[in-house]
Amino acid sequence: MHMPDRVLDPVVWATADAASAGLVMLAVRRTQRKLDPQDVPLMGVTCAFIFAGQMVNFPVAPMVSGHLLGGALAAILLGLGPAVLIMTTVLVAQCFLFADGGVWALGANVLNMALVAPAVALVVYRLLVGREDRSRRNMTAAFAAAWASVVASAACACLELLMSGYSVALVPPALGWHGLIGIGEGLITVAALRTVWSTRPDLQPRRALLEVAR
Amino acid sequence: MSRHAKWALGALLVSLAIAGVLSPYASPSPDGLETVARPAGFADRFEAAPPLSAPMPDYSVAERLSPVLSTGIAGVVGTLVCALSIVIVGRRMSAGRARSGADDGR
Numbered sequence: 001m002h003m004p005d006r007v008l009d010p011v012v013w014a015t016a017d018a019a020s021a022g023l024v025m026l027a028v029r030r031t032q033r034k035l036d037p038q039d040v041p042l043m044g045v046t047c048a049f050i051f052a053g054q055m056v057n058f059p060v061a062p063m064v065s066g067h068l069l070g071g072a073l074a075a076i077l078l079g080l081g082p083a084v085l086i087m088t089t090v091l092v093a094q095c096f097l098f099a100d101g102g103v104w105a106l107g108a109n110v111l112n113m114a115l116v117a118p119a120v121a122l123v124v125y126r127l128l129v130g131r132e133d134r135s136r137r138n139m140t141a142a143f144a145a146a147w148a149s150v151v152a153s154a155a156c157a158c159l160e161l162l163m164s165g166y167s168v169a170l171v172p173p174a175l176g177w178h179g180l181i182g183i184g185e186g187l188i189t190v191a192a193l194r195t196v197w198s199t200r201p202d203l204q205p206r207r208a209l210l211e212v213a214r
Numbered sequence: 215m216s217r218h219a220k221w222a223l224g225a226l227l228v229s230l231a232i233a234g235v236l237s238p239y240a241s242p243s244p245d246g247l248e249t250v251a252r253p254a255g256f257a258d259r260f261e262a263a264p265p266l267s268a269p270m271p272d273y274s275v276a277e278r279l280s281p282v283l284s285t286g287i288a289g290v291v292g293t294l295v296c297a298l299s300i301v302i303v304g305r306r307m308s309a310g311r312a313r314s315g316a317d318d319g320r
Contacts, residue, residue, distance in 0.1 A: 001247045004259040032307045040304035041218065045225035048297035052233035055273060055289050057241040064249050065241035082304075089300045093292055099268035102259075157247060161254070170254045177246035200221060 001069070001157060001178070002094065003109050005102030009164035016160065017107030023115050024088050031081035039078060042203070046074050047086045049192065054090065058184050066181025069153060071117025072125070072146035073189045077196065077203065080122055087114030112156045121149035139190050146189035147182035154178035226297060233289030237273070238282040 008016070050070030057065035070090070074083035091109050094100040101109045128141035158171045196203060215223075244252075251257040264271075273288040274281070 001245060003247070004256075004262065005265065006262060007251075007256045007259050028307070035304060035308040037305075037308035038218075040301055040308055041222040043304045044297040044301040045222050045229065047300040048226055048229035048293045049232070051296040052229040052237070052289065052293050055233055055237035055240060055285075055292075057243070057245060059241045059243060060246075063243050065243040065245050067240070067245065085303065086300055089303070090296055093296050093299070095268075096266065097268055097270055097292060097295065098273050098288065099264045099271040100273070103265050154246065166254050166256075170250045173253075174246065174250045177249055181246050196225075200218075 001109075001113060001153060002091075002101030003105040003112070003157060003160070005104050007102070007164070008105060008108055008160055010104075012160050012163045013102075013104050013108055016111050017104070020107040020110040020115065024084060024110065027081045027084035027088075031085060035082065039082065043078060043082050043086060046070075046077055047089055050074060050086060051090045051093065053188060054094070060177065060180040060184065064177055064180075066150075066177070066184055068185055068188050069113055069117050069150055070189075071113060071153070072121035072142070072149040072185065073192055075118035075121045075149075076125055076142055076145065076189070076193060080118055083118035083122075084114055087118060090114075108157070108160050112153045112160075116156045117149040117153045120152040121145040124148045139194065142193050143186035143190050146186040147179075150178050150182035150185045151175060226293075229293050229297075230290055233293040234286045237289045238285040 050068065050073065053068035053070055055067070057067045060066050069087075071083060071087050074086045077083075078086070088110055091101060091106065091114055095103060095106050095109070122145070125141050125145035128137070128144055130137040130141075132138070154174050154177075158174050161170060162168060244257075248257065248260055251260065270288045270291070273292070274284045275287045275291070276284055279287070
């Protein structure tokens with residue numbers, strides 16, 4: 001879902017760059033205040049897994065593919081602040097090392113995938129999650145959060161494209177394809193969370209939410 | 215090595231395997247945004263040269279290597295760069311926080 005350069009109107013990408021810079025700084029401050037040093041290795045492997053997962057496009061239809069975003073996974077495991085930093089790190093590396101996503105469009109990509117995706121995922125997860133750890137209900141909540149994060153991210157990209165003068169006709173197919181990609185996101189997110197929570201029972205499903213409330 | 219350190223190492227190895235071994239076999243079809251870009255008329259932008267030249271454009275380290283090897287190496291490098299960057303950032307952040315926490319007498 002990486003937006004290249006020379007697609008968005010300069011006013012749109014410049015505004016997105018400024019908004020993203022401000023919001024990422026806010027995430028840095030927030031994380032700085034409460035990051036537990038014991039969470040740092042988990043941040044490292046989550047970031048590694050998300051970068052790796054984003055490389056593996058899976059087919060959703062003949063001639064259409066999608067890949068993991070990972071915003072929901074990072075947010076549910078670590079909370080909003082660390083998730084924003086992890087996703088921003090992945091996007092910056094993709095942009096400057098691999099020319100994946102435009103340089104001027106980096107702010108738009110950060111807004112869509114590093115800010116909107118984890119934030120929407122946490123809102124949905126928080127609404128649906130139950131008290132019982134590792135229950136089917138919590139896995140359903142994680143699936144829904146992951147699906148919603150991809151669709152919200154795509155909706156945000158659509159908004160940027162509409163503001164840049166593209167036809168509203170691109171919105172239904174964009175949301176439709178990402179609705180399908182979101183199913184893949186949900187399955188990968190649930191599989192990853194199940195693996196993490198069963199091998200590291202100290203990391204509990206409600207942990208990220210407690211961090212939000214703290 | 216502590217249990218948590220072993221766990222982190224295992225998780226890193228899984229990620230390296232995904233990026234290094236699995237990623238060359240990813241679907242080559244256009245993704246959701248690229249698919250809608252064709253009728254909207256901005257599909258060619260995905261191929262355009264970036265304003266700053268990237269060292270491994272399109273997740274490929276060298277033209278003369280086989281695509282499987284070239285993508286795999288790019289994936290391993292990217293995964294390590296990502297993990298290392300966030301660990302350095304996280305360490306700095308939590309170090310500052312731990313100190314101020316200690317000052318509070320916690």
